Structure formats: structure tokens, C-alpha cells
Amino acid sequence: MAEKWYERSGEHGSVVISSRIRLARNLKSYPFPNRASLEQKREIALRVKKAIEESNSTLAGSFSFISMEELTQLQAVSLVEKHLISPEFASDRKGRYLMLSEDEAISIMINEEDHIRIQVLGSGLSLNELYNTANNIDTLLDDALGFAFNEKLGYLTQCPTNLGTGMRASLMLHLPATEKNRAIARIAGNLSKLGMELRGTFGEGSDVKGSLYQMSNQITLGISEHTAIENLKNIASQMIEQEEKSLEELSKTLEMQDIIFRSAAVLKSARLMTNDEAMKLLSNVRAGMVTGLIESKDYSLLNRMSEQIQPATLMTSNNREMTPQERDSARAELLRRELKELF
Amino acid sequence: MLCQSCKKNEATTHIKRVVNGRIEEYDLCPECAKKMGYTSLFSNFESEWNSLLGSFFGGGLPSRTSATRCKSCGASFSEIAKRGMVGCPDCYETFYEELLPSIKKIHGNTRHNGKFPSSSGRQLAIVNELESMQEQLNEAIARQEFEKAAELRDKINELKGESKNG
Numbered sequence A: 001m002a003e004k005w006y007e008r009s010g011e012h013g014s015v016v017i018s019s020r021i022r023l024a025r026n027l028k029s030y031p032f033p034n035r036a037s038l039e040q041k042r043e044i045a046l047r048v049k050k051a052i053e054e055s056n057s058t059l060a061g062s063f064s065f066i067s068m069e070e071l072t073q074l075q076a077v078s079l080v081e082k083h084l085i086s087p088e089f090a091s092d093r094k095g096r097y098l099m100l101s102e103d104e105a106i107s108i109m110i111n112e113e114d115h116i117r118i119q120v121l122g123s124g125l126s127l128n129e130l131y132n133t134a135n136n137i138d139t140l141l142d143d144a145l146g147f148a149f150n151e152k153l154g155y156l157t158q159c160p161t162n163l164g165t166g167m168r169a170s171l172m173l174h175l176p177a178t179e180k181n182r183a184i185a186r187i188a189g190n191l192s193k194l195g196m197e198l199r200g201t202f203g204e205g206s207d208v209k210g211s212l213y214q215m216s217n218q219i220t221l222g223i224s225e226h227t228a229i230e231n232l233k234n235i236a237s238q239m240i241e242q243e244e245k246s247l248e249e250l251s252k253t254l255e256m257q258d259i260i261f262r263s264a265a266v267l268k269s270a271r272l273m274t275n276d277e278a279m280k281l282l283s284n285v286r287a288g289m290v291t292g293l294i295e296s297k298d299y300s301l302l303n304r305m306s307e308q309i310q311p312a313t314l315m316t317s318n319n320r321e322m323t324p325q326e327r328d329s330a331r332a333e334l335l336r337r338e339l340k341e342l343f
Numbered sequence B: 001m002l003c004q005s006c007k008k009n010e011a012t013t014h015i016k017r018v019v020n021g022r023i024e025e026y027d028l029c030p031e032c033a034k035k036m037g038y039t040s041l042f043s044n045f046e047s048e049w050n051s052l053l054g055s056f057f058g059g060g061l062p063s064r065t066s067a068t069r070c071k072s073c074g075a076s077f078s079e080i081a082k083r084g085m086v087g088c089p090d091c092y093e094t095f096y097e098e099l100l101p102s103i104k105k106i107h108g109n110t111r112h113n114g115k116f117p118s119s120s121g122r123q124l125a126i127v128n129e130l131e132s133m134q135e136q137l138n139e140a141i142a143r144q145e146f147e148k149a150a151e152l153r154d155k156i157n158e159l160k161g162e163s164k165n166g
């Protein structure tokens, strides 16, 4: 099996879990998905498939073409957990298709909100590289299919919130210290004035899961791809510096040291573990790695664990439906096995 | 319909998210939707767009639009407003005047700056690429990355040549 993108380590991996670039595109001569027939949707999908396969790019061979209707609900939800498709795309699968690269770094959603959503994922801070990849796929598809474009409004999208570049660039950030200092709301407020957004990722309740936050550009019309990415990177580098400094301070307290080592101990010995608990413990261990309290710097192992312990992904890899307790048991076992050597 | 979270405000957004291996659906008011961070990696601004169009609608519809339909897809502006989704690329021409106020509210801008597809005419693509590269060149100089700057300057000259010949 090919190495997945999240098994590679990336720049600033202490704070930046992953980067993502998404481009929204539509074909010129078809209605947008909300007014397109199933026949038209199928035709669009086959044209995208053909364009990728007939391109001379090295990419072509690594893609699989998936008709979403042929997946089980479980497989579809697992793709959401891995951030490869949206919940909407998984729940209503009729007329929807997916092209997925072997390393799961590139996914092309066909007939989601737009005809085409090109998404490229990478670990650490890697927006420029990801944009180059997305841009190449975009050019290749545009040459073959002809995208809807207007000089004034840019790329035309089903929802006007994506007009212009159609690009959403985002970073998944791990911010335990910033969160503890109650600085998130203030930063989020400032960011929104700059056309950017910071929001938590949520677990079962309304608590932010594992101190994970997503930062992205909100405005797509009137600002170039390059500038949007530079803005995001500038803010991110300030936040990384701040987070590392605060975490360093925090780790000097006995309370924080206790939390970190306790978390490591529980991960090593628990027999039942819920997803929310596991995410929280993994977050604490990551903080331990950043501050050097835990010697290893294997952030990519933690990233891989966070993917594999998600409920539907866990059941998919076990090839069966499981009760919540069976999942909690399998999750605990997986974590014990994989993290054994770590601390 | 009332918001399923606060049970006070009108629900305007239908959201889907994955919780514990299952897809769950909620009807939420904009405030609760925001509070719950209702998407993971996939931002979705439909709710804002809907409420923007809603308020725009409330102010009385210009008479022309209720009868006008897009020649390509048949959508009327009221259908677009109701769904919060535009019908087809040509709708942006047909309903340009009606859509513009909302677009301006969302982005603060109404003019594209960024990539031009080559299908829009190579000339346009070159003009835009030149602008973006000039921007990068200025940044490289400001950061004293002279090697990168020289590289960019060569590329810019090359493009300028192509632009003249094209």
C-alpha cells in the first residue's frame, strides 16, 4: 500500500497538523449541480475521468474513480473522517463521484456543491506546494473541459461565496496553550476583520475536540491566490511562535507535566477508550513532544493515530459494524500497540 | 422551523456532520450553527448567503426579476434566492444587477484578482500571470532573496515576449 500523506512529516509539524487547498470549478455548458440532471452529472463525471486518464501527467495512473453510490455508508463516512469529502457528499451520494489519489493527498469531488472540487492535502505547513499541485490539475482539467469564468467575477460557482479564485486555503492547527490562555476568541475576532476565519473542530458535544482549530481564508473575490496564501502563512507563523512560547511556559508547571505524563500512561494501558478521550490524550502527548517532556518528535505517528481511531475508519479497517464498546476496545488496543515504543 | 439547539430562533441552515461514525443532520439558526462550528474541514457559507438574499428579498423584489428567467437553465431570481444557489454560469449575466449587492456584501469586492484560465484567452491569462509574478518579485526583493528575484525577472521577460508575439 502506498504511503499516505499523513504518514509524512511536514514543516512546523509541532503546531500545524495539515494544510489544505481546495478549488471550486464548474463546466461552462452545464447547469450547476442543483439544476443538473443525473444524466448530466454522470456525463460530467466521465469527462473528468477521461481528462485525468488521458493527461500525460504522472498523476493519471495513481487515481481511482469511485461512484459514491457504490460505497457503503460506512466507507463514505470514513472518507469524511479522513477529510477527503464533505458530510454532505457522503450523505446524499446519488450522481456523485470521487477521484482519489493512492496516497489520499488529492481528492476530486464531482457534483458536490460545484461540478468539481479539487482538494490537495499535505502535512505541516505546505500551502505553496499544495497550491502548485492543485493549480496543475486545474489547468489540465480546464484545457480539456473549459471552466465557467467571467472577467469580473472570476470562476463562476454555484454559491457566490466562492466566486473569484474559488480557492479555500486552510490550516489545521493544534493550539492547546493558546486555548488555555483563552486567547482564541480574540484572535478569531481579529482574523475575521482580515477576511480570515478561525474555528474549532467539534466532537460529540459542543467542546472543541483535541484543541484542533481550522484557519482559512474567507474571501475569494478580489484577492489573488498568492496573496491569500501569504496572508494565511504570515498569521500562522505568528500563531505558531506564540503557541510554542506559551506551551513552553505552561510545561514548567507541575500540573501540566502531570497531565502530559498521565495521558501517556493512559494511552499505554487503557482497555476501553472513546474517540473524544483518545483525541484529548493524543493532544496532550503532542504537547509533551513539542516541549521536549516526551522525547520523541514523531508527530506523523500521532497524525496517523488520529485518523485511524475515528469510528467509521476503525470499523472499515475491521471490515465490520461494531458496537460502541467493541469500538472503544479496538481503539484502546490499537493505541496501546502503536504507541508502545513511543514513551 | 425552530432551531434544534436553542429552540428559540428560526432555523435557517440545514447542516450535516459526522458524529461517532454516523451522519447527523440538524436545523440550526445562524448563531448556533456558528457556535457549533458546524463543518469540519469544509466551510460552507450557505446560511449567510441565504440570510443575505432573504433580507434583500424582504425589501421588495424589483418587478423585472420575478418574470425574468435565465435563457440557459430556466431559473428565476426568486428560485435562486430561495435555494441560495445560482442556476448556471449564465445566471450571473442574466441576474448580475440583482446578485451584485449580495456579492459585494460577502466579499467586499466585486472584481476578480487572480488566476485566469487559458480558455479565457491566452492574452488575459498572461496579463494576470504577469501581475502575480510582479507581486512575487517585489516580495522577493523586499526579503532580499535575490536569486529568486532574478529567476522571477527572467520569467517575466519571457512572458512579456510571448505576450507581444501572441
Ligand SMILES: [Zn+2]
Binding pocket: B003, B004, B005, B006, B007, B008, B009, B028, B029, B030, B031, B032, B033
Ligand atoms: Zn439556535
Ligand SMILES: [Zn+2]
Binding pocket: B070, B071, B072, B073, B074, B075, B087, B088, B089, B090, B091, B092
Ligand atoms: Zn441559468
